[in-house]
Amino acid sequence: MTTSRPLRADAARNRALLLAAAADEFAEHGLGASVADIARRAGVGKGTVFRHFPTKDDLIAAIVLDRIQALAAIGERLLDSGDPGAALLEFLTAAAQQRQQRDLSFLQEAGDVRPEVGKARTAMFQTIDTLVDRAREYGVIRTDVTGTDVILLMCAPGYVANSLPDAAPDLWRRYLAIIFDGLRPEGAHPLPQPPPDLL
Structure with a gap:
């Protein structure tokens, strides 16, 4: 069995x-x-692109995986928070900010064909599920909200804001606040349908 060696500093930078x-x-x-434009923008040759990513699909999968892992790392750090409600809000804010900086949701379908991407996404979903469980146990979100509900709501603030022409850059924060208020138990009414099963 072989293990992959860590990249040299220059290779990691590239x-x-x-x-x-x-x-x-x-x-x-x-x-x-195009790969040529990507290489030019990165300040490297096309050969460097293909050394790291033999195909364009490899590059797409790496971008999707990188974004998932960045969010997962935030979620894992927040699992030990003493304030589960604030932790969940911080995670949802990070997810909305990531999408706002670059909306690359259209890459997800292309990246999902790779097993490592699916595995990383499943692990992130489990982290979200734990964040939601802790918030629910502490009584800071309603008892009928599940991890799946939160996963499906994650992209909503950016989607709403990005659908409007000339929207204020921070408009997504308004919709995140509305979503988070909807998760809180105060004034909650029974939900008409059970959540879908994603996990």
Whole structure:
């Protein structure tokens, strides 16, 4: 059995530059973004792109995985918070900010074909489920809200704000506040349908 060695400092730097440049190119030009333009934006040659990511699909999967892992790391850090309500709000804020900085949700379907992406997403969903369980146990969110409910609401603030032309940059915060108020137990009414099963 072989284990992958950590990247050299210059290789790790090039990989990070490529992921950032590719995310910007895909955000601006969609899936049609060219490898040549990504390499130019990162300040490296096309050969460097293909050494790190043999195909464009590999690059897309790496971007999706990088974003999932960044959010998962935030969620895992918040699991030990003494204030589960604040922890859940902080996680949802981080998720909305990530989408607001670069809405790359259209890449998810392309990235999902890779097993490592699916595995990372499942692990992140389990972290979210635990954050929600803790908030529910502490009585800071309503008893009938599940991790699946929160997962499905994560993208809503950015989606609402991005659907409006010339929206204020922080408009998503308004809708996140509305969502979070809806999660709180005060004034809650019974929900008409059970949650879907994602986990």
